[in-house]
Structures are given as C-alpha cells and as structure tokens.
Amino acid sequence: MNNQPGLVNISLSKTIESVLNTAIRLDEQQGQAFVALEDKVIQITLAPVQTPLYFMFTHYMVSVQNHLTGEADAVIESNLLDFMTLPMTRQLPHTLVSGEPEIANQFITALCGLDIDWEEHLSHYTGDLLAFKIGHGLRQFIQGKQASKQSLGETLKEYLQFELNTLPTQSQVNRFKAQVTETQAEVDRLAERIKAL
Amino acid sequence: MSQNKSTIDFGFAEVPLEEKVKKVKGVFDSVAGNYDIMNDVMSLGVHRIWKRHTIELSGIRPGHVVLDLAGGTGDLTKAFAKRVGKTGRVVLADINESMVRVGRDRLINEGIAGNVEYTIVNAEALAFPDNTFDVCTIAFGLRNVTNKDKAIEELYRVLKPGGQLMILEFSKVTQPLFAKFYDFYSFNILPKMGKLIANDEASYQYLAESIRMHPDQETLKQMMYDAGFDKAEYLNMSEGIVALHRGWKY
Numbered sequence: 001m002n003n004q005p006g007l008v009n010i011s012l013s014k015t016i017e018s019v020l021n022t023a024i025r026l027d028e029q030q031g032q033a034f035v036a037l038e039d040k041v042i043q044i045t046l047a048p049v050q051t052p053l054y055f056m057f058t059h060y061m062v063s064v065q066n067h068l069t070g071e072a073d074a075v076i077e078s079n080l081l082d083f084m085t086l087p088m089t090r091q092l093p094h095t096l097v098s099g100e101p102e103i104a105n106q107f108i109t110a111l112c113g114l115d116i117d118w119e120e121h122l123s124h125y126t127g128d129l130l131a132f133k134i135g136h137g138l139r140q141f142i143q144g145k146q147a148s149k150q151s152l153g154e155t156l157k158e159y160l161q162f163e164l165n166t167l168p169t170q171s172q173v174n175r176f177k178a179q180v181t182e183t184q185a186e187v188d189r190l191a192e193r194i195k196a197l
Numbered sequence: 198m199s200q201n202k203s204t205i206d207f208g209f210a211e212v213p214l215e216e217k218v219k220k221v222k223g224v225f226d227s228v229a230g231n232y233d234i235m236n237d238v239m240s241l242g243v244h245r246i247w248k249r250h251t252i253e254l255s256g257i258r259p260g261h262v263v264l265d266l267a268g269g270t271g272d273l274t275k276a277f278a279k280r281v282g283k284t285g286r287v288v289l290a291d292i293n294e295s296m297v298r299v300g301r302d303r304l305i306n307e308g309i310a311g312n313v314e315y316t317i318v319n320a321e322a323l324a325f326p327d328n329t330f331d332v333c334t335i336a337f338g339l340r341n342v343t344n345k346d347k348a349i350e351e352l353y354r355v356l357k358p359g360g361q362l363m364i365l366e367f368s369k370v371t372q373p374l375f376a377k378f379y380d381f382y383s384f385n386i387l388p389k390m391g392k393l394i395a396n397d398e399a400s401y402q403y404l405a406e407s408i409r410m411h412p413d414q415e416t417l418k419q420m421m422y423d424a425g426f427d428k429a430e431y432l433n434m435s436e437g438i439v440a441l442h443r444g445w446k447y
Contacts, residue, residue, distance in 0.1 A: 010249055039259040039282040056259055058282040065280070069256035069331070069361075 009051050009066050016053065016083075017064040024061050026116045031061065033110035042107045043072035043099075046080040055107070074099035074107065086111060205343055208406030217343045218292070218319075224400045225269075225293040225341075231395040232270050232299065238394060239387060239401075245272075247439050250432075251334065251365050252276045254443065260284040261331040264355065266320055267291055267338020271300035271309075277332075278309045288325075290318040291338075320348035325355045336365040340411035349424040356446045362426070368433070368440035369413040375436050383408065414440045 024031030037057040045052045052075075054068040075097040086092055090112050096104045118138075123131035160167040168176070204211040207220050225232075236244050251273065257263065259282035265274045268289035277287045289304075291297045294317055301315045318324055320335070320342045333352045342348045352362050370376040383405040391401025412420065414431050417440070421429040426444035433440050 007246070010246070010253055013253065014249060039284050041258055054258075056280050056282070058259065058279055061279070063276070063280045065257075066253050067256040068258055069261075070258060 009049075012049065013053055013064045013066055017062060020064070021061045023114050023116060026121055028115045028117060029113075031110070031114070033106075033113050034062065036106050037103065037110065040074075040103055041068060041072040042103065043068070043075045044094075045077045046083050047077065049080055072099060074101070074104040076104050076107070206407075206410045208403045208410065210406075214343060221341045222293055224403050226295045227395075227397050227400050231397075232296070233272075233303075235391065235395055235401075238390060243435060247365060247434050247441070248272050248276075248336065250434060251336065251363055251441055252280075254432075254441065255332050255334070255361065255363060257281065257332055262329065262357075263287045264323075264325070264330045264333040264352075265289050266318075266323075266333060266335040266352065267341070268334075268336075269293075269296045269300055269338070271304045273334055273336055274300065274313060275304055275307065275309055277334075278304070278313050281312060283312060286312050286314065288314045288316060288330075290316045290323075292317065292319050321351060323351045323355050327354050328357045329355045331357055331360050332363065333360070334363045334365065336363075337367070339364055339366050340407050345412070346420060346424065349420055353425045353444075353446055358446055360446050362421070362442075362444040362446075364417065364421075364442040364444075366417070366440060366442070367408040367411060368417075368437050371433060371437040379438065414442075417442055 024034065034057050038059065040057060042055040043052045044055065051066055054065050054072060056063045056065075076094050077097055078092055078094040082092055092108055092112060094104075094108060119131045119135035122134060126134070157167065161169050203214060205214050205217050206212075207217050212220060240247075255263075255277075257277060257280045259280065261277075261281045262285060263277045263281060265271075265277060265287060268274050268291050271289055274287050274289040281287060289297065289300055291300070297315050297317055304310070304313060316324070320338070321344050333356055335348075335352070339345055339348065349362075356362060370379050384402075387405050388398045388402040391404075392398035395401070411417075414433065414437065418429045418431055421442060421444040424444075425446070427447040429442065429444040431440045431442040
C-alpha cells in the first residue's frame with residue numbers, strides 16, 4: 001500500500017494541469033509550440049516537492065499526473081517557485097537529469113513562450129478602457145518592482161564591496177582567477193621537473 | 198462468493214438470476230439523464246477526487262489501450278483519452294445503452310473523439326480477445342453485475358500481461374461511528390434526494406441497498422486472487438466509503 005499519491009500531490013497535479021491548459025487556451029498561438037511534444041512524456045521534479053510530475057501532451061492539450069508506467073522521454077529538475085513565477089519571468093532554470101535533451105528543450109521553450117494577451121481577454125468582461133488601465137497599472141507595478149529589486153541589489157552589492165570590503169569586485173575575482181591558473185601551471189611545471197629528476 | 202444458486206441479490210431483495218440484468222438496466226435507464234448531477238449532489242463532489250485518484254494511480258501513458266467497463270457517462274474515459282493520445286485507444290463499455298448514449302454525446306460535445314470507441318457489452322462475457330488492454334477500470338459498476346466472479350475473470354482474460362485492473366467501488370466504512378451516520382444518510386436522505394432531484398426514489402433506494410450487499414474490501418481482494426491475479430491490493434478512500442482495488446496480471 002505504499003507509494004500512493006496524497007491529496008496534496010493530487011491537488012498539485014490537478015492545479016498545474018488546469019492552469020496550464022487555461023494558459024494554452026488563452027495563448028496567442030493556442031499552444032502550437034507543444035504540438036512537437038505530442039505523445040511524449042516529460043518528468044519534472046519541482047523542488048521542494050519530492051514526487052515527480054509527469055506531463056503528457058496530446059491534441060487535447062496537457063495532462064499531468066503523479067504516476068507513470070515505464071520511463072519518461074525526458075527527466076527534468078527545477079524549482080516550484082520558479083515554475084510558479086514562470087508567467088512573469090518567462091524563464092525556467094532547470095537541469096536535465098536524463099532522456100532526450102531536444103524534447104526537454106522543446107518543453108521548456110514552449111512553456112516559456114506562452115504568450116497571453118491578458119488585456120484583450122480582460123476587455124471582454126470589463127471593456128477596453130478599464131482593461132487598459134488595469135494592464136497599464138500592472139505593468140507599471142511589475143516594472144517598478146523590478147527596478148526596485150535591481151536598485152536594492154546594486155546598493156547592497158556596493159555596500160558589501162566598497163564599504164565593508166566583504167565581497168570582491170568583478171575585476172578582483174578575474175585577477176584572482178588568473179593568479180590561480182598561473183599557480184596551477186607553475187605547480188604542473190614543478191611536478192614535471194620533480195618527475196624528471 | 199459462490200453464485201451457484203437460482204436467485205441473486207437486487208439491493209436487499211432476492212430476484213431470479215436472469216432478472217437482475219433487466220432490473221439493473223431499469224434503474225440506470227431511469228437515472229441516466231441525471232446521473233452526473235446526482236453523483237455530484239450525493240457525494241458532495243467527492244466522487245471527482247475518488248476518480249482523480251484512480252486516474253493518477255493508473256500510471257497511464259500515451260499509446261496505452263484502456264477498457265473503461267461500466268464507463269457510464271464517461272468521466273474516466275475522458276481523462277484516459279486525453280492521456281493515451283492518438284497512438285492509444287480507450288473503449289467505453291457499458292451494458293446499458295442509455296448510459297453509453299449519454300456518455301458518447303457528452304464526450305463528443307467536449308471534443309473528445311478519434312481515440313475513443315463505444316460498445317454495449319456484458320461484463321460477464323467481454324467481446325474482446327485475450328491480452329488486449331494495458332489498463333482495465335470498472336468504476337461504480339461491479340456491484341451491479343450479476344456474477345461478479347465471472348466478470349473479474351473476464352477482466353483478467355482481456356488484460357495484457359503486466360496490465361492493471363482497477364475496481365473503484367463503494368465498500369465498507371471502517372470507522373464505526375461514521376458508519377452509523379453513513380447508514381442514516383444512505384437510507385433516509387439519499388432516496389429523498391433522488392426523489393427531489395431525479396424524481397426517482399426507488400432507484401436511489403436500490404443504490405444504497407446494493408452498496409451494502411457488495412463484498413467488503415478483503416473479500417473483493419480475495420476474489421481478485423481467485424480470478425487469477427498475481428498481485429492485488431486496495432486503498433480505502435473517505436474512511437472506506439469507497440475502495441480502489443488494484444490487481445496485476447504478470
């Protein structure tokens with residue numbers, strides 16, 4: 001009676017399936033990028049969730065489940081948070097564990113390439129003007145958030161590098177790397193000389 | 198579970214063997230139109246979780262050939278058809294023509310076509326060659342079959358070696374206090390709901406009775422071993438209101 005998916009895992013797979021299918025339906029290209037993956041199975045583990053999810057693509061769109069008979073065509077590891085923020089970041093850092101790299105790349109490219117014109121869909125319910133205002137506000141908010149994040153990162157970096165001297169600058173790192181390479185070469189040369197004695 | 202007698206249970210009543218099929222047909226002819234709504238109302242929507250669990254555990258993949266026996270209005274068939282893709286096939290089979298019609302129309306309306314076949318079939322005499330299916334399911338159907346042993350033997354026969362049978366069925370509640378509440382609900386509230394929503398109290402009274410007459414978890418597991426399965430196990434859901442039995446043919 002082991003290895004039964006719990007309610008949490010089932011809810012996760014069902015939620016991802018529903019969200020992804022909705023996204024494909026709203027996509028400008030109607031998920032055409034997934035067509036190449038038809039009848040393929042992608043296994044993806046989204047840390048910290050340990051149970052893998054299996055994505056299957058058919059002409060009816062995508063199905064997600066926790067169990068699979070046999071092996072997947074590509075096995076990928078990624079992060080649940082990265083997966084959830086995919087619509088905003090449009091990128092999914094991942095590692096290919098096994099399987100066909102081409103299929104894995106097609107999957108990631110298709111996922112990241114989903115393009116939804118939210119304003120257009122929203123305008124059906126709110127009218128063009130309100131949809132534009134909401135879209136404009138959201139864009140400004142995201143841009144502002146990104147700018148703040150970047151600015152905060154830069155300030156922190158400069159504080160650590162120049163005020164506290166706890167972090168090296170890029171040029172210091174490059175110089176150190178060059179010195180390590182040079183030392184390595186000298187050590188190798190020395191080892192050869194010792195061997196020749 | 199010997200069934201070498203001239204009568205068989207139909208709910209709490211005993212009827213001649215040959216009568217049960219007709220009576221069950223009558224029940225499902227009567228409820229077919231409202232079957233999905235009633236399932237949602239009676240189980241408060243939980244039947245969707247039970248079925249999702251079944252789909253998850255099937256481990257189904259593109260290219261598989263699946264039999265959804267007693268497939269009724271096609272809940273499982275729909276999910277399986279999405280997964281097996283164009284290289285696979287799902288057969289929705291049911292003894293009741295009304296249910297198959299409702300299921301077929303519903304799936305076609307939802308755009309599920311091309312890899313689904315529909316057939317009217319008696320579970321005790323499946324019209325398929327040996328070793329045909331990767332996965333066979335029978336969800337909420339086995340308790341209505343006259344000769345359950347024969348039906349399980351037939352399901353074993355049509356499974357491919359390595360294939361899996363999944364029996365999703367009402368079973369015996371494991372928690373005594375909850376069992377009392379469940380009995381009250383089944384015999385007092387459920388038939389009234391049937392009358393209110395489907396205008397059919399008798400059919401829902403039969404459903405409640407047939408659940409109590411169905412073999413419990415351990416008995417059904419043993420029946421699967423008796424039919425030839427090499428491995429069998431079950432998973433209780435909702436305190437045993439429903440059990441998912443799984444059997445493998447090696």
